[in-house]
Amino acid sequence: MHELSLSDSLVRVALETPGVREGNLRALNVHVGALSSASASALSFCLALVLEQRGLKDVKVNLVEAPARARCRCGHDYSPKRLWDGCPKCGGFDRETTDGQDVTLDSVEVEDGED
Secondary structure, three states: HHHHHHHHHHHHHHHHHHOOOOEEEEEEEEEEEEOOOOHHHHHHHHHHHHHHHHHOOEEEEEEEEOOOOOEEEOOOOOOOOOOOOOOOOOOOOEEEEEEEEEEEEEEEEOOOOOO
């Protein structure tokens, strides 16, 4: 389950972000690409586990599943649901995937300490 190591990396990167400390981290905002090979439900479970192990169980995790985007050789832009889906216009597979292959830590939310 690579989601566990991915979760550990996401939390580590969040904690290395300037201005973030374990005491002020409130939320992680994560995008999961449809073609990333990461399961959003497994990633959510693993992130909760990693956060709890680090004593950060109150940190909220906001996962957004990002659709894939591709441009076919015929010029058609579309959103393939699976890696092996062909172009809906021409049926071809000669395409460039332009979005939806990654898992990214989009942003972190911190408490600023001001009332």
